Amino acid sequence: MTDFWTIEDSNKLYQIQGWGEPYFSINEQGNIAVSTRGDDDKIDLFELVESLKKRDVHLPLLIRFSDMLDDRLKRLHDCMNEAIDRYNYDNVYRGVYPIKCNQHKQLVEALVEYGKPYNFGLEVGSKPELMIALATLEVDKNGQRLLICNGYKDKEYLETALLAQQLGHNLIIVIEQISELYIILKLAQKLNLKPNLGVRAKLQTKGSGHWGNSTGEKAKFGLTIPEILTVVNKLKSEDKLDCLKLLHFHIGSQISSIAVIKDAIREASQIYVQLSKMGAGMKYLDVGGGLAVDYDGSKTNFYASKNYNMQNYANDIVAAVKETCDENNIPSPILVSESGRAITSHHSVLIFNVVSSNNPPLEIPKPTEEKEHLIIRNLWETYETIDEENYQEMYHDAVQFKDEAISLFNFGYLSLLDRAKAEQLYWGCCHKIYQITKNETYVSDDLNDLNDLMIATYYINLSVFQSAPDAWAIDQLFPVLPIHRLNEKPTVKGVLADLTCDSDGKIDKFIDLLDVKNALELHPLKPLEAKDIDNKENTNFQPYYLGMFLVGAYQEIMGNLHNLFGDINVIHIQNKEENYQIKYVVKGDTVTDVLKYVEYSAEDLTEKLRCLTENALLEKQIDLEKSQLLIKNYEENLRSYTYLT
Ligand code: PLP
Numbered sequence: 001m002t003d004f005w006t007i008e009d010s011n012k013l014y015q016i017q018g019w020g021e022p023y024f025s026i027n028e029q030g031n032i033a034v035s036t037r038g039d040d041d042k043i044d045l046f047e048l049v050e051s052l053k054k055r056d057v058h059l060p061l062l063i064r065f066s067d068m069l070d071d072r073l074k075r076l077h078d079c080m081n082e083a084i085d086r087y088n089y090d091n092v093y094r095g096v097y098p099i100k101c102n103q104h105k106q107l108v109e110a111l112v113e114y115g116k117p118y119n120f121g122l123e124v125g126s127k128p129e130l131m132i133a134l135a136t137l138e139v140d141k142n143g144q145r146l147l148i149c150n151g152y153k154d155k156e157y158l159e160t161a162l163l164a165q166q167l168g169h170n171l172i173i174v175i176e177q178i179s180e181l182y183i184i185l186k187l188a189q190k191l192n193l194k195p196n197l198g199v200r201a202k203l204q205t206k207g208s209g210h211w212g213n214s215t216g217e218k219a220k221f222g223l224t225i226p227e228i229l230t231v232v233n234k235l236k237s238e239d240k241l242d243c244l245k246l247l248h249f250h251i252g253s254q255i256s257s258i259a260v261i262k263d264a265i266r267e268a269s270q271i272y273v274q275l276s277k278m279g280a281g282m283k284y285l286d287v288g289g290g291l292a293v294d295y296d297g298s299k300t301n302f303y304a305s306k307n308y309n310m311q312n313y314a315n316d317i318v319a320a321v322k323e324t325c326d327e328n329n330i331p332s333p334i335l336v337s338e339s340g341r342a343i344t345s346h347h348s349v350l351i352f353n354v355v356s357s358n359n360p361p362l363e364i365p366k367p368t369e370e371k372e373h374l375i376i377r378n379l380w381e382t383y384e385t386i387d388e389e390n391y392q393e394m395y396h397d398a399v400q401f402k403d404e405a406i407s408l409f410n411f412g413y414l415s416l417l418d419r420a421k422a423e424q425l426y427w428g429c430c431h432k433i434y435q436i437t438k439n440e441t442y443v444s445d446d447l448n449d450l451n452d453l454m455i456a457t458y459y460i461n462l463s464v465f466q467s468a469p470d471a472w473a474i475d476q477l478f479p480v481l482p483i484h485r486l487n488e489k490p491t492v493k494g495v496l497a498d499l500t501c502d503s504d505g506k507i508d509k510f511i512d513l514l515d516v517k518n519a520l521e522l523h524p525l526k527p528l529e530a531k532d533i534d535n536k537e538n539t540n541f542q543p544y545y546l547g548m549f550l551v552g553a554y555q556e557i558m559g560n561l562h563n564l565f566g567d568i569n570v571i572h573i574q575n576k577e578e579n580y581q582i583k584y585v586v587k588g589d590t591v592t593d594v595l596k597y598v599e600y601s602a603e604d605l606t607e608k609l610r611c612l613t614e615n616a617l618l619e620k621q622i623d624l625e626k627s628q629l630l631i632k633n634y635e636e637n638l639r640s641y642t643y644l645t
Pocket of ligand 1: 254
């Protein structure tokens with residue numbers, strides 16, 4: 001096998017074109033290049049990380065490329081407009097960004113700013129999100145930018161939303177439960193104002209994938225058709241049916257199959273026209289979220305992918321709504337969508353370093369001597385005889401001899417030294433057989449164990465629970481790959497184990513064109529060069545950086561503090577003419593910050609430690625110099641990043 005390797009090989013191996021186009025590619029240096037607007041201006045990700053380290057911004061870190069948000073909004077808007085032109089649809093598209101997807105201030109503010117030319121609004125699903133939206137979304141005199149209020153609502157939420165309508169916000173309260181209607185009507189009467197209302201329908205269309213049960217009778221949110229009719233009748237009886245202006249549905253996130261989207265649109269369009277015919281003041285059809293992201297680049301209806309593009313999505317929505325409205329002589333509604341994942345996923349890249357690796361042990365076994373134990377001689381003979389013809393039989397022999405060696409040891413017939421030799425020989429056999437089989441497209445099932453055995457573990461400076469919670473909780477796949485050395489052949493297959501003391505804290509499922517891989521192709525860690533050895537205390541290896549891509553949606557906010565690994569450093573990069581600018585550095589949690597979340601005060605802890613050192617001094621267990629060094633260390637730890645620096 002040749003070790004010749006090009007960036008094209010890496011491109012193919014890691015499917016970069018499939019999931020990354022037009023934003024991510026590999027440059028001539030073998031590093032990941034980022035084009036924030038899908039054009040020729042490219043940022044070298046490896047160089048960026050190195051320059052951030054020089055600015056004392058340590059890994060792990062999350063890099064947000066703000067311009068990509070603008071580009072995503074523009075692409076969505078352009079696709080909807082193209083579909084509107086193509087089908088002569090006689091109304092407009094007004095997108096809203098669902099804040100739940102990522103509520104961070106800089107991100108929401110950037111989206112509100114970038115959304116201005118497209119009249120993009122916001123969607124909220126809770127009281128805190130409403131507070132953000134009311135203060136962030138500028139009041140737009142023409143009422144073009146929508147503020148959609150979803151989620152369960154109490155009186156406080158509803159009163160604030162109703163009053164905010166008076167500010168001039170084009171705010172629509174979407175009724176998710178019948179009880180909300182009664183509170184709204186009472187409040188509207190008390191405040192003497194007319195509410196802007198919508199209803200969320202529980203569609204019968206079956207969703208798919210992990211969030212598939214966001215629709216159907218058992219869905220958590222929304223109203224059934226009889227309940228929608230109750231709303232209509234109640235509003236009619238109060239002479240307020242004109243207040244009902246919007247029909248909303250959401251069939252789940254990451255809808256991989258376009259057929260599901262088409263079915264849902266057809267069902268919702270029918271409900272919309274029927275409500276119009278009944279006299280409701282219908283004006284908006286809100287198709288919710290669900291526009292998927294192609295995490296594995298396969299362009300299929302696999303759960304980590306999607307079998308359609310943004311233009312297909314736009315075309316299908318516009319065509320179906322137009323057809324139903326035209327057939328029923330009902331004016332076409334303003335089309336609203338609440339895409340979160342499709343807007344924010346691409347713009348965030350999680351970068352982390354490998355701190356060490358645990359490779360299957362390889363020490364070339366030494367020939368055995370006549371006087372050695374029979375089991376050792378048997379293993380040596382097996383090792384010696386392995387070839388391309390007999391490797392399967394030899395593998396079974398090696399396993400059997402290794403098991404026998406362990407039994408002999410357990411019964412006291414084999415010394416510790418001999419057991420070590422037996423294990424070395426066994427691993428030697430495994431390596432030799434693996435060299436023969438690793439490039440085969442088919443190996444028999446009984447050699448699968450061997451493949452698993454030869455997978456290395458790379459220890460990463462990251463908490464999966466904090467930074468990629470969906471990878472742990474729902475087995476979501478994200479593209480993971482080295483961000484440099486992509487012009488070198490990755491000769492190791494490995495899984496990634498994080499810093500937490502939890503066996504679930506690992507990444508051992510990776511994207512693959514056909515299915516899911518259980519190991520990722522990685523480069524062997526290179527020892528530090530002599531000149532660097534004195535500067536590095538934590539590691540003996542040259543930096544090896546991995547990136548997890550498409551993590552801009554949901555991951556940051558769902559992350560948790562397992563083992564008290566806190567928020568990581570976040571960097572916002574913005575294009576500036578030919579170059580880029582580090583717009584914000586949001587420093588991650590310090591040890592003091594995470595201790596505060598669990599009610600510890602850094603001052604109290606330090607004071608307690610000081611008392612302990614004073615006692616130890618009295619007892620002469622520690623001298624003064626060491627006691628002061630300990631306190632200084634403790635205080636520095638409290639101020640430090642929770643990850644390895
Ligand atoms: N709208 C509602 C009501 C949602 O619950 C969600 C997320 O689940 C979204 C929009 C955003 O969905 P997506 O991120 O798939 O676009």
